[in-house]
Amino acid sequence: MRMPIGRYLELLLDACADDGGGVADYIPELAAADPDRVAVALATPDGEVYAAGDADLEFTIQSISKPFTYALAIADRGLDEVLESIDVEPSGDAFNEISLDEATGRPRNPMINAGAIAAHGLVEGADQDERDRRILDFYSEIAGRRLRIDEAVFESELSTADRNTAIAYMLRTVGTLEQPPLEVVRGYTRQCSVAVTVRDLARMAAVLAAGGRTPSGSRVLSPEVNRQVLSVMATCGMYDAAGDWLTHIGIPAKSGVAGGLVGVLPGQVGIAAFSPRLDEHGNSVRGVRIFERLNRDMGLHLMDAAEVAPAVVRRRLHDGIPVLEVTGDLRFVEAERVLRTFAEEREGEDVVVVDLTHVHHVNDVARRLLLEGIRRLNADGHPVRLVDPDRVLGSAEAGTGEIVHGEQPRGGYVPDRYEDAGAATRG
Numbered sequence: 001m002r003m004p005i006g007r008y009l010e011l012l013l014d015a016c017a018d019d020g021g022g023v024a025d026y027i028p029e030l031a032a033a034d035p036d037r038v039a040v041a042l043a044t045p046d047g048e049v050y051a052a053g054d055a056d057l058e059f060t061i062q063s064i065s066k067p068f069t070y071a072l073a074i075a076d077r078g079l080d081e082v083l084e085s086i087d088v089e090p091s092g093d094a095f096n097e098i099s100l101d102e103a104t105g106r107p108r109n110p111m112i113n114a115g116a117i118a119a120h121g122l123v124e125g126a127d128q129d130e131r132d133r134r135i136l137d138f139y140s141e142i143a144g145r146r147l148r149i150d151e152a153v154f155e156s157e158l159s160t161a162d163r164n165t166a167i168a169y170m171l172r173t174v175g176t177l178e179q180p181p182l183e184v185v186r187g188y189t190r191q192c193s194v195a196v197t198v199r200d201l202a203r204m205a206a207v208l209a210a211g212g213r214t215p216s217g218s219r220v221l222s223p224e225v226n227r228q229v230l231s232v233m234a235t236c237g238m239y240d241a242a243g244d245w246l247t248h249i250g251i252p253a254k255s256g257v258a259g260g261l262v263g264v265l266p267g268q269v270g271i272a273a274f275s276p277r278l279d280e281h282g283n284s285v286r287g288v289r290i291f292e293r294l295n296r297d298m299g300l301h302l303m304d305a306a307e308v309a310p311a312v313v314r315r316r317l318h319d320g321i322p323v324l325e326v327t328g329d330l331r332f333v334e335a336e337r338v339l340r341t342f343a344e345e346r347e348g349e350d351v352v353v354v355d356l357t358h359v360h361h362v363n364d365v366a367r368r369l370l371l372e373g374i375r376r377l378n379a380d381g382h383p384v385r386l387v388d389p390d391r392v393l394g395s396a397e398a399g400t401g402e403i404v405h406g407e408q409p410r411g412g413y414v415p416d417r418y419e420d421a422g423a424a425t426r427g
C-alpha cells in the first residue's frame with residue numbers, strides 16, 4: 001500500500017498556493033531568496049518523515065534556532081539560573097525590540113532577540129568557538145544529520161547586525177552577558193545561519209514532540225526542559241501574533257525570517273513548512289496557511305481536549321471471583337476510574353483479580369495511584385491477584401510486603417486465563 005499522507009501533503013501545498021507578503025530584506029542575502037519555493041514536512045517521534053514540495057531545499061533556520069538554543073542553555077545551567085536572566089512573558093513587541101522588562105530588567109522571553117541573545121550567551125563553552133560548535137552539534141543531533149552554516153547568509157547578516165549589537169550591549173550593561181557583546185552577536189548570527197530543510201526542522205520538532213527523545217530512543221532533553229521549551233513556544237513563538245496563533249492554530253510553534261515555520265504537537269508530530277514571503281508579523285504567509293489547513297484537516301489543536309476512553313475497567317465474576325479487567329493507557333484520569341471500581345469492592349476476605357493484560361502504558365502518576373489502590377484493597381482484607389504480563393506497573397512494592405511484578409502472584413486461586421498470562425512471563 002502507498003501511504004496516503006505524502007499525497008495529502010501534496011494536495012495541501014496545492015490548496016495553499018496563494019501567496020502574498022514579501023521576503024525579508026533587512027538581511028541582503030535573504031532578499032535574494034526565490035519567493036516561490038514552498039515545502040512542508042511532517043515527522044513522527046519514531047522517525048518517519050513525510051514531505052512535499054521543495055523538501056530538500058536548504059534555507060537558514062533564523063529564529064527557529066531560538067527554542068533549541070534556549071533548551072541547551074537550560075540543560076547547561078539549570079532552569080533557575082536561566083530564569084534569573086530571561087523571563088517567560090509574551091511581549092507583544094517586535095522580535096528585535098531593543099527593550100528589557102522595566103520591573104525585572106530581564107528580556108521578556110527567549111523567543112525575541114534580546115532573550116535569544118541572552119540564551120546564546122548562557123550556553124556553556126570555554127570560548128565562543130566551543131559555544132558555536134556545541135550549538136551546531138546539538139542541532140545536528142536532533143535533526144539526525146550533520147548540519148552546516150550558510151556562510152554567505154552569516155556574513156550578510158553580520159554586516160547589518162546593528163540592532164542585535166545594540167541589544168547585546170544593552171544586555172551587557174545590565175550584567176546579563178558575561179562575554180564581550182560582539183562575540184555573542186557573532187555566535188548568535190551563526191546560530192541563525194544554520195542551513196536546514198523542512199525535513200530537518202520536522203525531525204527537530206518531532207524530538208520535542210517525543211518529550212526530548214530522538215527516534216532511536218536516546219534522551220537529548222530532560223522532560224522538564226522539553227516542557228519549558230514547548231510552553232515558551234506556545235506563548236511567545238509567533239512574534240507579536242502569538243495569542244492569535246495559539247487560539248486559532250493551537251500548535252506550539254516558531255517561525256524564522258527566512259520563511260521557515262515549525263510546530264510541535266506534544267506526543268504526536270513535528271511539522272515544518274517553508275515559504276519565503278512573510279506577513280506583517282514576520283511569519284511565512286504560506287507557512288501560516290499550511291498550518292491553518294493542517295489544523296482544520298487533521299484536528300491538531302493543542303486545546304482540543306483528548307477524549308477520555310469511555311470504559312477503562314470492567315468488572316465481572318469468574319467462578320464467583322471478582323475480576324477487574326483494565327484496558328488502554330492509564331493516566332491520572334483513567335487511574336481514578338480504576339480506583340473508583342476498587343472502592344466499590346465491599347470489605348471482606350475475597351480475592352480480587354486485577355488484570356492489566358490489555359494495558360499498554362501507565363504513566364508515573366497512574367502507577368502510583370494503582371499501587372496505592374492495591375495496597376488499600378489489601379488493607380481492606382482482599383488478597384489481590386495482579387496479572388501484569390507486560391510489567392506495566394514495573395516492579396514495585398504495593399505496600400503488601402509483596403513485590404508487584406509481572407508474574408503470577410504466589411498462592412491462591414486464579415482463573416486459567418490468568419495462569420497462562422503468568423506462565424508466559426515465567427517461561
Ligand code: GLU
Pocket residue numbers: 061062063064095096113157164189192255256257258282
Ligand atoms: N537572525 C535574525 C535576527 O536576529 C533572526 C530573526 C528571525 O528569524 O526572526 O534578526
